[in-house]
Amino acid sequence: xxTLSGNALxxxxxxxxxxPLAGTGLALIxxxxxxxxxxxxxxxSALCAVAVAAFVYFVIGFAWQGVYGGPxxxxxxxxxxxxxxxxxxxxxxxxxxxxxTISLIVCLQFFSVGLAAQIPLGSGADRWRLRAxxxxxxxxxxxxxxxxxxxxxxxxxxSQLGMQFGLGNGFIDVGGAGAIQVVGGLTxxxxxWILGAxxxxxxxxxxxxxxxxxNTVFVLLGCMLxxxxxxxxxxxxxxxxxxxxxxxxxxxxxxxxxxxxxxMVSSVILTxxxxxxxxxxxxxxxxxxxxxxxxxxxxxxxxLFAIAIGMVAGLIVPLSVEWLDxxxxxxxxxxxxxxxxxxxxxxxxxxxxxxxxPGQWAAQLAGVAALLGVIFPLTYGLNxxxxxxxxxxxxxxxxxxxxxxxELGAGAYPESAQSNDFLHx
Amino acid sequence: MKPAGFLLLVxxxxxxxxxxxxxxxxxxxxxxxxxxxxxxxxxFGLVFRxxxxxxxxx
Numbered sequence: 445x446x447t448l449s450g451n452a453l454x455x456x457x458x459x460x461x462x463x464p465l466a467g468t469g470l471a472l473i474x475x476x477x478x479x480x481x482x483x484x485x486x487x488x489s490a491l492c493a494v495a496v497a498a499f500v501y502f503v504i505g506f507a508w509q510g511v512y513g514g515p516x517x518x519x520x521x522x523x524x525x526x527x528x529x530x531x532x533x534x535x536x537x538x539x540x541x542x543x544x545t546i547s548l549i550v551c552l553q554f555f556s557v558g559l560a561a562q563i564p565l566g567s568g569a570d571r572w573r574l575r576a577x578x579x580x581x582x583x584x585x586x587x588x589x590x591x592x593x594x595x596x597x598x599x600x601x602x603s604q605l606g607m608q609f610g611l612g613n614g615f616i617d618v619g620g621a622g623a624i625q626v627v628g629g630l631t632x633x634x635x636x637w638i639l640g641a642x643x644x645x646x647x648x649x650x651x652x653x654x655x656x657x658x659n660t661v662f663v664l665l666g667c668m669l670x671x672x673x674x675x676x677x678x679x680x681x682x683x684x685x686x687x688x689x690x691x692x693x694x695x696x697x698x699x700x701x702x703x704x705x706x707x708m709v710s711s712v713i714l715t716x717x718x719x720x721x722x723x724x725x726x727x728x729x730x731x732x733x734x735x736x737x738x739x740x741x742x743x744x745x746x747x748l749f750a751i752a753i754g755m756v757a758g759l760i761v762p763l764s765v766e767w768l769d770x771x772x773x774x775x776x777x778x779x780x781x782x783x784x785x786x787x788x789x790x791x792x793x794x795x796x797x798x799x800x801x802p803g804q805w806a807a808q809l810a811g812v813a814a815l816l817g818v819i820f821p822l823t824y825g826l827n828x829x830x831x832x833x834x835x836x837x838x839x840x841x842x843x844x845x846x847x848x849x850x851e852l853g854a855g856a857y858p859e860s861a862q863s864n865d866f867l868h869x
Numbered sequence: 870m871k872p873a874g875f876l877l878l879v880x881x882x883x884x885x886x887x888x889x890x891x892x893x894x895x896x897x898x899x900x901x902x903x904x905x906x907x908x909x910x911x912x913f914g915l916v917f918r919x920x921x922x923x924x925x926x927x
Contacts, residue, residue: 521890609889637920771917803895809902810885816909817882821875 448545452683455690456548459679463555466673467494469666470562473732474777476662477725478569481846483658484856489565489577494558496578497585501557506539507532508590509553511546512599524608526601530594545684552680553593556624557585559677563628566777568635568836570642571843574851576836583826584631592819593623595811597685602814605807612795612804615811618686619678619739621790626815627823629784632775634824639837641774643844652769655776656725663728674735675700682743692743699742700735703754707734710758718762726765729778730758736783737790741798749797756793757786788812871919877912881905 448456471490478486497505510516510530518527532538541547561581565572595602596617606614617623646652657663678696682688688696711730715723734754742750764781773780791812795805830836842850849855884905892898 524890526890605889640922772921806899806902809906810889813882813885813902813906813909816913817878817880817885817905821878824875 446545446687448548448683449690452690453543453548455693456680456683457543459676459683459693460548460552460555462676463552463559463673463680465669466677467555467559467562469668469670469673469732470559470566472662472666472669473728474562474566474569474779476659476666477566477657477777479655479846480658480857481848481855482570483848484854485574485847485851486565486569487856488852489572489574490562492574492578493561493565493581496581497557497561498554500582500585501554501590503535503586505557505585505590506530506536506550506553507534508586509593510598510600511549512597512603514599516594516599525604527599527604528595528601529591530598530600548680549597549684552677552684556593556620556677557589559673560589560620560624560628560631561585563625563779563783564632564635566779567632567775568639569776570847571639571838572635573836573838574847576830576834579830579834580631580635580827580836583830584627584823587826588631588819588823589623589627591822592627592815595814596623602807602811605810606801606803610803611807611810612798612801613807615807616686616744616794616798616804617740617791617811618688618743619674619681621736621740621787621794622811622815624677625736625739625783625787626791627819629780629782629787630815630820631823631827632779633773633784634820634827635836636773636775636780637824638827638831641772642776643840645774646772650770650772652772657776660724660728663725667728667731670732671700671704671735674704674739678739678742681739686743688743695747696742698747699738699745699750702747703738703742703750703757704731704734706751706754707731707737707758707761710755711761714759714762723762726762726778729765729782730761733757733761733782733786736786737793740787740790741794744794744800745797749793753790753793753797757789760785760789788815791815870915874912874915874917874919877915878909879912881907881909881912884908 475486510532515531516527517529594600602615605611708731711727712722734757737757764785795808888898888901
């Protein structure tokens with residue numbers, strides 16, 4: 445494990461402190477894109493998801509993720525070692541919180557796992573029970589997240605593809621496009637299927653009814669806060685997982701801004717052309733998708749490539765949202781399009797644009813295959829089993845009255861009129 | 870259809886991992902990795918199709 449210089453240590457700590465802003469931004473976006481009668485529930489769910497994820501990650505998550513060079517479970521095939529699960533001690537025993545590299549990784553991972561746990565909340569909005577959210581977050585923080593994080597960041601087989609098989613630098617995922625965003629996004633997809641669509645979202649003919657978010661200002665403010673959080677996430681990730689020099693923070697910041705900005709402009713243009721006027725919520729999701737996609741390789745690519753990544757990410761979001769709508773997938777927050785599809789694009793883009801060693805694209809392809817072939821069935825299976833023992837969807841009556849009144853007993857906006865969109869269906 | 874889709878997803882990954890572990894030639898390895906990803910995409914399509922609700926239940 446590398447030892448950080450004085451400058452790197454200070455920049456890394458400052459960057460890690462920024463990361464919770466990404467979660468704050470996501471919480472505001474998910475709340476704004478949901479219905480007004482579930483707004484307090486959405487914000488409380490975000491806090492609960494972060495809290496439960498932190499606790500479970502403390503108990504077992506970090507032990508199974510492990511760190512590069514630490515103890516791990518592995519097996520040997522054709523003379524090559526495959527490290528598949530960390531074998532550190534439970535409840536962070538043995539970790540000293542003294543500013544060492546391991547302690548900084550632990551700190552960053554607590555915020556990262558909380559961010560990943562918040563992603564599915566956008567797709568399950570307006571119909572996912574609070575206790576079920578807590579249980580599902582525990583599964584993510586205890587099983588799926590640590591498993592893939594070990595493979596990508598903890599010295600697992602994906603990170604060893606470069607040294608063992610000569611595939612580029614091994615699997616690259618500086619800011620967590622795969623380990624945080626795609627893992628969260630695939631869980632979001634699983635939840636939309638397990639929970640089912642909101643009542644009245646789809647007509648019997650298959651036509652989709654528009655259910656606009658209740659507060660676009662929350663959504664756009666969330667984007668601005670998330671941008672700061674992503675700067676911290678990508679910078680800390682680059683220093684801790686890619687051994688980047690602290691001076692790289694300049695390139696990371698420029699690439700983040702360019703990718704997010706280009707993605708948002710692409711979404712604005714595309715929605716403007718398709719619908720006659722730009723769509724604010726899709727533009728906001730395009731902005732986040734740009735951040736998601738570039739986070740994989742932000743410390744290793746030139747600004748021109750960041751623009752290319754952002755441009756594609758901005759086009760992906762409106763098209764993917766429309767496509768999922770046609771497939772009767774009800775994702776109010778756009779979490780699948782932004783985090784799963786955008787994250788997968790970011791992983792593949794790193795294979796295309798990071799050229800310093802041959803075979804990088806194959807390493808990225810292996811990461812994408814692992815996410816789709818292992819993490820997705822695993823997260824779907826775990827949440828499906830959870831749904832068997834504890835029904836995750838709220839009752840029809842609860843959906844009609846809103847989750848605020850049904851689960852919390854009080855609304856977020858008690859003195860203002862709330863929309864009655866449910867009654868129209 | 871749903872279990873078959875998930876089975877294909879896992880099978881695609883096994884193809885990719887096997888290609889990495891067993892094939893020394895870069896060309897063969899890349900071809901098998903792409904084939905594995907194609908199998909996963911097929912499985913993903915099946916899972917999507919399996920989740921389309923019947924018309925009466927929408």
